Amino acid sequence: MIKTLVLPCDVLKFNSAKIEGHNLSKSKGSKMELTLTQPDDWHLHLRDGSLLEAVLPHSANHFGRAIVMPNLKPPVTTTSAAVAYRESIMRALPANSNFTPLMTLYLTDSTKPDEIKLARQSGAVFAVKLYPAGATTNSQDGVTDLLGKCLPVLEEMVKQDMPLLVHGEVTDAAVDIFDREKVFIDTVLQPLIHKLPQLKIVMEHITTSDAVSFVESSKEGFIAATVTPQHLLLNRNSIFQGGLQPHNYCLPVLKRETHRQAIVAAVTSGSKRFFLGTDSAPHERRRKECACGCAGIYNAPVALSLYAKVFEEAGVLDKLEAFTSFNGPEFYGLPRNKLKITLRKNPWVVPESFSFPFGEILPMFAGKMLDWQPLL
Numbered sequence: 148m149i150k151t152l153v154l155p156c157d158v159l160k161f162n163s164a165k166i167e168g169h170n171l172s173k174s175k176g177s178k179m180e181l182t183l184t185q186p187d188d189w190h191l192h193l194r195d196g197s198l199l200e201a202v203l204p205h206s207a208n209h210f211g212r213a214i215v216m217p218n219l220k221p222p223v224t225t226t227s228a229a230v231a232y233r234e235s236i237m238r239a240l241p242a243n244s245n246f247t248p249l250m251t252l253y254l255t256d257s258t259k260p261d262e263i264k265l266a267r268q269s270g271a272v273f274a275v276k277l278y279p280a281g282a283t284t285n286s287q288d289g290v291t292d293l294l295g296k297c298l299p300v301l302e303e304m305v306k307q308d309m310p311l312l313v314h315g316e317v318t319d320a321a322v323d324i325f326d327r328e329k330v331f332i333d334t335v336l337q338p339l340i341h342k343l344p345q346l347k348i349v350m351e352h353i354t355t356s357d358a359v360s361f362v363e364s365s366k367e368g369f370i371a372a373t374v375t376p377q378h379l380l381l382n383r384n385s386i387f388q389g390g391l392q393p394h395n396y397c398l399p400v401l402k403r404e405t406h407r408q409a410i411v412a413a414v415t416s417g418s419k420r421f422f423l424g425t426d427s428a429p430h431e432r433r434r435k436e437c438a439c440g441c442a443g444i445y446n447a448p449v450a451l452s453l454y455a456k457v458f459e460e461a462g463v464l465d466k467l468e469a470f471t472s473f474n475g476p477e478f479y480g481l482p483r484n485k486l487k488i489t490l491r492k493n494p495w496v497v498p499e500s501f502s503f504p505f506g507e508i509l510p511m512f513a514g515k516m517l518d519w520q521p522l523l
């Protein structure tokens with residue numbers, strides 16, 4: 148059983164007066180409300196089977212669309228597998244949901260250019276995902292040598308205007324884990340954009356000022372980045388705060404405070420190159436709290452509240468909507484969502500955990516108080 152995230156609220160009549168040109172207004176009960184075009188999640192792990200059924204409502208309640216990651220077991224390497232996965236997501240959706248999954252293909256050393264044509268023709272696949280082999284959860288079938296093994300596929304992606312989404316970390320055990328994103332930029336991304344300047348690339352879940360500089364200095368419309376709530380709100384101290392905190396462990400691993408600040412400055416600047424991608428990555432509690440815990444933070448239930456917190460603390464709530472709802476569709480060449488979502492300033496406590504027949508999943512900020520509450 149899913150514990151409800153928010154208490155069902157009364158139907159309220161809103162005072163439509165806007166405040167200072169923001170989409171802010173006051174409810175009858177004098178609570179601040181923020182109305183946004185419905186956001187999309189441009190980086191999401193929905194898993195499959197009972198885990199999919201458990202977590203999907205948390206994303207479908209808030210987001211219009213999501214780019215669904217293909218790192219299942221086995222990985223989603225073909226268009227037919229992506230279409231079948233899409234159908235299983237559609238079957239698991241709550242009744243009356245308008246949520247649309249945008250599928251991705253898992254790139255391997257043996258992906259063929261024809262697969263990219265099929266992907267484009269399907270109308271269901273919107274991007275191809277690069278996992279360097281061994282970089283993260285279920286990446287063992289990933290790419291060993293991008294330009295050496297995948298150039299014909301990448302060239303076909305340029306022709307088909309199919310973006311490459313990258314988990315941007317090198318896997319060389321000799322490279323310090325905190326440096327793996329920067330080394331990836333220098334040794335993989337720079338040669339890639341030099342060779343294929345027309346390829347659209349999204350650096351997923353950026354964690355460093357190096358990634359911010361790379362994205363900001365690159366060609367607008369071709370290189371962009373998704374940003375997670377955890378990389379905006381936490382630094383690497385939170386992995387070790389008062390003892391080992393497995394629920395703050397994700398990949399790329401959290402970095403030092405100066406990097407977090409650079410990412411906050413980038414997204415709150417209003418730049419179009421950055422957009423919302425939660426990287427919500429559920430793992431059962433027993434797989435997080437064990438001797439070799441999985442990487443991944445489950446943030447879907449709290450993501451919108453957390454992004455609102457970041458923009459409010461930076462004093463730029465008026466820039467939140469472009470980050471959550473405009474920049475992503477523009478990069479992908481898709482229309483903005485038509486529906487709206489309202490966040491109310493109504494402090495609420497994040498559930499300690501979500502219980503399901505197969506086990507528990509702990510959300511990010513479990514048991515903590517958050518100010519902004521999405522109205523369902």
Ligand SMILES: NC(=O)N[C@@H](CC(=O)O)C(=O)O
Nearest residue numbers: 192283284397398428442443
């Ligand atoms: N982010 C994570 O720590 N984990 C993700 C994989 C990924 O996005 O790298 C997962 O699938 O669990």
Ligand SMILES: [Zn+2]
Nearest residue numbers: 283314398399
């Ligand atoms: Zn990743």
Ligand SMILES: [Zn+2]
Nearest residue numbers: 192216426428
């Ligand atoms: Zn991810």
